Amino acid sequence: MSGRHNKLIAALYALTCAVVTIAPTSAQVPARELTEEEKIEAQLVSASIAAQPPAARMPSLSTPRTPAATSRAAPAPAYNRLASAPEMFGDYFQSGGNVTYSPNELAGSADGAFGSFSIPSAGGSRHVKVGENNKALPADRFIFSYSHFHNALQYTETDFFGGGGTPVTQQFPIDRYTFGVEKTFGNGMWSVEVRMPFQGDFNFQGATVAGDGGQIGNLALILKHLLYMDDEMAIVAGMGIDTPTGSNFVLTDNVSFPTNQITFQNDALHLLPFLGVLLSNDGPYFINAFVQCDLATAGNRIQSGPAAGGPVDTLGLYNEQNLLFVDLGTGYWLYRDEMNDGFTSLAAILELHYTTSLQDTDEVAGDAAGRAFTYRNGFNRFDVLNMTVGLQAQYNILTSIRVACVVPMGAADDDRFFDSEVQVQINRRF
Template sequence: MLPLRLLLTFMVTVVGMLFSTTGFAWQSTSVRPSVDFRDDAELTVADDEITLQDKTPAKPKDPPKPPTRPQTPPAPPSRPSIPPVPVPAQPQQPQPQFNPFVNPQPNQPYLARLSRAPDMFGDSFGSFTGLTFADPNTTSPDIKSSEIRLPKPGGPRVFKNEQSRAMPTDRVFGLYHHFQNAYRLETASANVDLFTLGFEKTFLEGNTSIELRMPLSNPVGLSTGVTGQSFQTHAAGDLIVTFKGLVYSDESQAVALGLAVNTPTGSDLNVTVNSVNSFTLKNDAAHLIPFVAYQAALNDDVFFNGFLQFDTPTNANSAQSRSGIGGAIVTNGSVTDQTLMYVDASFGYWLFRDDEAEFLQGLAGVLELHYTTALNRADNVDLTVVEFGATSGRYDVLNLTVGLQANIARNTLLRAAFVTPLTDSRNRFFDSEFSLAVVFQL
């Protein structure tokens, strides 16, 4: 029995050394739990049981490491939340609508220096009707003795550059013009006094406006006893309706486009030649007047106004001649007015300005140039004894205007100007002009 135990002990020792050398753990069903053979272990066999005891003394447990970071104490219990106090809703201010045709910035208010810049004075008279008549002592009607200048049917025309500017304005105004030697017969001339009443009303937040003007002139009658020439006009003029809208504006300049419509509401022109033959030029034609207006405030004291406009007739005026006093109509015809172009420039300077003054709040001086030219030759109608139409064919008129504006109280403007032609007698509509205007800004 003893040799068998020694043999088993020897075999177990050899096998354990082999497994320990190769790194494998040996496991047997008769051994519980599994045992690793190490140098620091002691193997014992007793009663068919093998035990392995560790000879390494037990190491004391390491003390717990203190925490590297101080622990945050628990937060105290939160207070119950207080419901927010309701804030009354503020009334929403109305936002101005954006007009893409006017301003890169929606309806930015214009600075005062642009809105208070004075209007252009103008030099309005329009043009005249020429009449060439035959000498009654000649046997041939083709031999003409003289040319005279007569009013156009409907009287003098008032154009958009007259007492106007690019910026739409709420206003009511009254205008007076005196034209010296505006109409001429062979041996006589006539002056013209023109009165104009009008108003302008803005809409679409002040970016556009409509304006009405009604001119009224003194009835003009002129005759010469030598040749028997005479003509007669009446007071009613042509009603003018103008539409204007801003296409660009900022704090110092504004550009507007517009269209004026000259309606044929005025009187006809009646002419008598040789004391026997009478002629009538009807007021039938409506005129369209498109324009471009520019306005600038160069600084607090200097300002500028500019206009470019065209006067185009839409139809002709009919002409009639009668033979003898109360005679029947002999001939008929028609004559079309010329198309005119107007170029106007106005520079001004504030001589004095005090917005806090009780009476006189400002005084401005203005210097203007006005150029008028015909874009086509005159149309004429031959009525045997007379020939209606412009006598000079085409013409170029240049006038100089010097004006003064006084700002009275808050919204009242008093304006006065003097106009003188810079061209010769064949290229002028009058010898001189004086104008007076009263404007109430609303």
């Protein structure tokens, strides 16, 4: 028998003798005393067993797992606090420009009308503003926004023959509906957002001309990156792209023969670099801020041609003004209980939005089948300040319903693009 087996037998024999010695029995049986060699063998085996490392514990369903390290710059409680802060509402609307026109010289006494009107850009949806229904933190959410702009567009006509030379002015509202989705990636450090706006039908009928703005807006893509986050603050930067998918504006000259149309094309792609800051702590207040530029990469063609089809003449290229937006909002939690299964929070929000042009307006003047016209921004350089006041109610933490009113702070025409705005927004996290 091998030496290893001898050692094992000796150890078992020693253990058996020890048990027999201490076990209570009715008749004690004296145990044989180990020889010196057996005692040494038993001690060696015991020492060998004690030196073995403990067996690894098998994982089970009840074994707690160590949470994986996160790539975020702040712990989960801080992220959840910032993520629950409401988005900024926003405020923005601006027409594409203003057209003034003269009577059609080729129509003679059939046309004594002249006037002016504002053109809705991108079918009335205008270009995207990153700070609208947004905050400085990547998120996973579905987006819906509705805006009603009161007296956003205007048409004025003076008809010497049919109207007695009295100017007639019509003002039109714009209703905009925006659908979108934002999705995070890169461990939540990035997000990409897609927005698609639509608007209610906009058209007008004058004595000799008619206008149609269409209903399709510009598809926008927004890339957002989380630069920094701690327990109370998040900073993001990114780039938006406003693509020219929106409707063109078409002006029909009803006294020309054949009927002529002037088309104001929606051609330009806009780049929208931005920087955002979000502040929120355990207190009742929170702050949202955005700074953004709107930079046109090309001009928009103005073309003239028969309404029934045929050769088209390009009358000019209109370059939109580059813009700067500065947005600051603060809010107060009126009620907050995130453990509630239903109504979880109510917040009041106050915002100020400043918009300024970075250059003088462009101007295109031409003649379209006998009708002279000029297209430009009638305000030229402008500075607009709007105030937004709103409420956000949140349900089950995931769904927020938001209502706000926007009021221009300026009284002059070049200090306001509309008289008032009503907003309804719904965000659903996933």
